[in-house]
Amino acid sequence: MAEFINRPASQPPSRTSSGYSPLILCLVLLLLAALAYIGYEKYMKQPMHVARSEDTVDRLNDDIKVNPDLNDHDTSLADLGSRPDWSLLDVWQDTITRDDFLRLLTEVYTIDDTWKRYIKINTDHAIIRTDTRVDDATYRLNFADTLSEISPQRNWSSAGDLIPGTREKPLAGLHIAIDPGHIGGDFAKIEERWFQIGDNKPLMEGNMTLTTAKIIKQELIKLGARVYLIRGINQPVNSKRPDDYLKEATAKAKSLGKIDDNSIKRIQNRFFYRTGEIRARARRVNLAFKPDLVICLHYNAEAWNDPSNPTLIDKNHYHVLLHGALTSSEIGHDDERFEMLVKILQRTHDEEKNLGMYFAQALRMTTKLPHYDYSPISARAKKMEGPAKGVWARNLLANRIYQCPVIFLEPYVMNNKEVHERFQLGDYSDVKPINGVDKKSIYREYADAVLLALKEYYLAHRVIYEPEE
Ligand SMILES: [Zn+2]
Numbered sequence: 001m002a003e004f005i006n007r008p009a010s011q012p013p014s015r016t017s018s019g020y021s022p023l024i025l026c027l028v029l030l031l032l033a034a035l036a037y038i039g040y041e042k043y044m045k046q047p048m049h050v051a052r053s054e055d056t057v058d059r060l061n062d063d064i065k066v067n068p069d070l071n072d073h074d075t076s077l078a079d080l081g082s083r084p085d086w087s088l089l090d091v092w093q094d095t096i097t098r099d100d101f102l103r104l105l106t107e108v109y110t111i112d113d114t115w116k117r118y119i120k121i122n123t124d125h126a127i128i129r130t131d132t133r134v135d136d137a138t139y140r141l142n143f144a145d146t147l148s149e150i151s152p153q154r155n156w157s158s159a160g161d162l163i164p165g166t167r168e169k170p171l172a173g174l175h176i177a178i179d180p181g182h183i184g185g186d187f188a189k190i191e192e193r194w195f196q197i198g199d200n201k202p203l204m205e206g207n208m209t210l211t212t213a214k215i216i217k218q219e220l221i222k223l224g225a226r227v228y229l230i231r232g233i234n235q236p237v238n239s240k241r242p243d244d245y246l247k248e249a250t251a252k253a254k255s256l257g258k259i260d261d262n263s264i265k266r267i268q269n270r271f272f273y274r275t276g277e278i279r280a281r282a283r284r285v286n287l288a289f290k291p292d293l294v295i296c297l298h299y300n301a302e303a304w305n306d307p308s309n310p311t312l313i314d315k316n317h318y319h320v321l322l323h324g325a326l327t328s329s330e331i332g333h334d335d336e337r338f339e340m341l342v343k344i345l346q347r348t349h350d351e352e353k354n355l356g357m358y359f360a361q362a363l364r365m366t367t368k369l370p371h372y373d374y375s376p377i378s379a380r381a382k383k384m385e386g387p388a389k390g391v392w393a394r395n396l397l398a399n400r401i402y403q404c405p406v407i408f409l410e411p412y413v414m415n416n417k418e419v420h421e422r423f424q425l426g427d428y429s430d431v432k433p434i435n436g437v438d439k440k441s442i443y444r445e446y447a448d449a450v451l452l453a454l455k456e457y458y459l460a461h462r463v464i465y466e467p468e469e
Helices: 002-009 012-019 020-045 053-064 085-093 100-110 113-117 205-222 242-255 261-289 335-347 348-367 397-401 417-425 442-461
Strands: 119-121 125-129 138-142 177-182 224-231 293-297 318-321 391-394 408-409 432-434 437-439
Touching: 085 138, 085 335, 100 119, 100 335, 100 348, 113 119, 125 335, 177 205, 177 261, 205 293, 205 442, 242 261, 261 293, 261 397, 293 397, 318 348, 318 397, 335 348, 335 397, 348 391, 348 408, 348 442, 397 408, 417 432, 417 442
Parallel strands: 177 224, 177 293, 293 408, 318 391
Antiparallel strands: 119 125, 125 138, 318 408, 432 437
């Protein structure tokens, strides 16, 4: 700054010839320098984000809100969601054709025509609403003329992107994150993933998914994969607890017209063990691990015939979930719509669907269970047609915000008679007779299905190096 002030003053006073005295020129320059310095100081002392234009827009919007209560629940976002930076979509300008965009939007990601309220498809571009609180806040996405030869911008590799593997190590170089569903342990009751029949051992889904995950991890490493467990103990990844969500839960309850303490407490708990927990896991996945694939492990449950007197049931089945099927209210959320667009533009579904079919097939072969079907007119699930049955698209927080292909598994009904008996036996090597049939432990059978699916999928879809004899 000082250099800038001195330089002109020390130069020959060229303008004196037009009548300005060198003294006046010096004074003017000093005055300009002083003003520039004051401006610089003021700018530097503000928090950096104040200078950003999106924030200016946000502040204007807050000003024109009908309800000025800043603690209010923002109904234009999903629970605990944050306002997306739409300029992040710029890397995908001119990369997807109109046909591909429309096909993925209508056949996979939405269940009805509500999307037309938020997305207008033109010949060579789409106009997408970015902030439903403001009428004219939109983003323009230009379509590509022809099918692009280049892989879309993304931080994960499809099977076809990987360097060659071998028959012994078909998963070499693949980064897989395993998400053992729920938390378990001391948190199993609060997250409503705990039940006990009589004096039997209680079932806690979060403990069972972790046991399964650890078996799968060891085996995947042998096949050459880099494996991350998103959690390795029965503790939350989320550092917050229900009390930390009092403000958000009260606002949410108010927006639902429920202001009693019980309703608020229930929402606080849910924000802790589900919404906040999955968002914390997503930060591990997206910022630290950056895997090529996430496998979410769950065990399913059916509604009790009589919840006050739980008795075991006969139903047992499997199904596999991919991301998609946003409901009409979900696509109305600015963040959910943005996250869906990222999935569309990264072409996540192509990889997810192929993988999902292998998982469904492997679960059928390994567990011998029938597949589960949602109602054909379900408003939250969409059937994915293909060579295997039991593959459905659903919009779950985890499979939406983990930024790579996500396979969500739901085999076994925990309150089924045989499944309950198998959990009582725990994990064991070899086999034990179950209803007259020798079976592996339920954890190892589940792991076998996951390993079979991954091995067969990558052997078939990546280049396999075959050395000449
Ligand atoms: Zn579950």
